[in-house]
Amino acid sequence: MHILKSRPWNLPESSATPEALVFGRRQAMALGAGMLAAGPALAQQAGLPPAMRNTRYAPGRAITAEREVTTYNNFYEFGSHKTISAAAQRMPLRPWTVKVEGMVEAPREYGIEDLLSRMPLEERVYRLRCVEAWAMVVPWTGFPLSALLAEVKPLSSARYVVFQTATLPSVMPGLRQSWYPWPYTEGCTIAEAGNELSFMVVGAYGKLLLPQNGGPLRFHQPWKYGFKAGKSLVTIRLTDQRPVSFWEKIQAQEYGFWANVNPAVPHPRWSQAQERMLGTGESVPTQLFNGYGEFVADLYTGLQRERLWA
Amino acid sequence: MRLIGPVLLALAAGLYLGFGSDPLGALLFRLDPGLLNLLQAVTQRYLLPMLWDDVLLPVLEAPAWIAPAVLGGVLTLLGWMRARG
Numbered sequence: 001m002h003i004l005k006s007r008p009w010n011l012p013e014s015s016a017t018p019e020a021l022v023f024g025r026r027q028a029m030a031l032g033a034g035m036l037a038a039g040p041a042l043a044q045q046a047g048l049p050p051a052m053r054n055t056r057y058a059p060g061r062a063i064t065a066e067r068e069v070t071t072y073n074n075f076y077e078f079g080s081h082k083t084i085s086a087a088a089q090r091m092p093l094r095p096w097t098v099k100v101e102g103m104v105e106a107p108r109e110y111g112i113e114d115l116l117s118r119m120p121l122e123e124r125v126y127r128l129r130c131v132e133a134w135a136m137v138v139p140w141t142g143f144p145l146s147a148l149l150a151e152v153k154p155l156s157s158a159r160y161v162v163f164q165t166a167t168l169p170s171v172m173p174g175l176r177q178s179w180y181p182w183p184y185t186e187g188c189t190i191a192e193a194g195n196e197l198s199f200m201v202v203g204a205y206g207k208l209l210l211p212q213n214g215g216p217l218r219f220h221q222p223w224k225y226g227f228k229a230g231k232s233l234v235t236i237r238l239t240d241q242r243p244v245s246f247w248e249k250i251q252a253q254e255y256g257f258w259a260n261v262n263p264a265v266p267h268p269r270w271s272q273a274q275e276r277m278l279g280t281g282e283s284v285p286t287q288l289f290n291g292y293g294e295f296v297a298d299l300y301t302g303l304q305r306e307r308l309w310a
Numbered sequence: 311m312r313l314i315g316p317v318l319l320a321l322a323a324g325l326y327l328g329f330g331s332d333p334l335g336a337l338l339f340r341l342d343p344g345l346l347n348l349l350q351a352v353t354q355r356y357l358l359p360m361l362w363d364d365v366l367l368p369v370l371e372a373p374a375w376i377a378p379a380v381l382g383g384v385l386t387l388l389g390w391m392r393a394r395g
Binding site (some may be wrong): 173180 | 333335336338339340343344346347350351353354355359362363367370371
């Protein structure tokens with residue numbers, strides 16, 4: 001006699017997953033595997049148009065792990081500590097507009113999608129040196145600031161470019177400190193802005209720029225200390241007045257207008273001779289102009305009387 | 311305690327008369343613009359980020375006279391109770 005004995009792991013026929021769901025899941029997994037295999041396709045899926053790497057700016061160092069760059073951040077509107085990435089996720093990056101205004105022939109307001117489609121995107125692997133003596137190497141995606149300026153046509157009287165970060169009190173706890181001179185403002189000369197290294201960043205590691213890294217649009221001049229790079233920009237203004245930046249208003253003796261990297265000029269409270277690489281913790285010598293002297297040293301001819309290094 | 315409480319209450323009155331409802335943070339910023347940035351960095355980087363956002367920042371956002379008034383009031387009350395008991 002054949003006896004059917006139920007085992008604990010036996011399931012009734014009614015518990016079986018329908019065939020359509022099983023095959024749908026397999027198709028979804030196959031699609032996911034295909035996207036992982038094709039980097040550019042994945043980037044396109046994430047909203048960032050594909051961008052070729054510009055090899056002219058080889059950093060001479062290994063790229064920092066993405067996880068380090070996206071979890072160790074300075075963004076004062078979200079706090080003074082390095083783990084602001086979770087809080088920054090509350091910042092909505094769409095819709096997003098940036099005004100380019102002031103001393104230009106054709107002031108404009110761009111939607112971020114408009115910028116992504118209009119501008120000549122490329123990837124550049126730049127070193128970034130923080131004034132706090134740590135450093136990283138990041139594959140940024142973006143476009144030269146000069147390309148944007150060419151569209152708005154600066155007037156000949158424009159001497160400076162000013163960058164302003166968004167002020168979103170509902171998601172930025174730092175703005176509760178009403179005594180600070182918000183919005184976060186930074187600036188550079190029109191000559192520095194026109195330098196080929198000056199880069200408007202919309203992505204990193206082949207993906208759209210994350211909020212904690214200054215998404216959807218930030219600025220980067222790799223020969224200057226990192227605080228000069230305005231994040232989450234909403235206004236770019238051309239002017240004939242030298243701007244007084246956010247940190248300059250608070251602690252001018254520590255954070256000046258020029259802030260070019262120089263290992264021989266210490267910060268008032270620490271040396272700038274070495275930098276700690278994010279991720280590896282390796283300590284390496286800091287280079288003058290963060291190693292970009294061949295591109296930018298000429299900008300400062302005749303400016304020896306300025307405080308160029310802090 | 312008997313002395314510190316009334317001194318803090320007098321300080322609170324002086325701050326109220328001198329600065330009205332100006333936040334404590336704004337007052338400290340005027341005295342030393344770099345002080346609060348340093349305090350925040352030490353608190354959030356070496357102690358606990360929430361300690362700044364949820365405890366110290368509300369105190370700094372409040373009118374400058376409130377902190378010494380509350381502290382002075384508590385100390386004065388404790389001193390009075392101690393003297394009675």
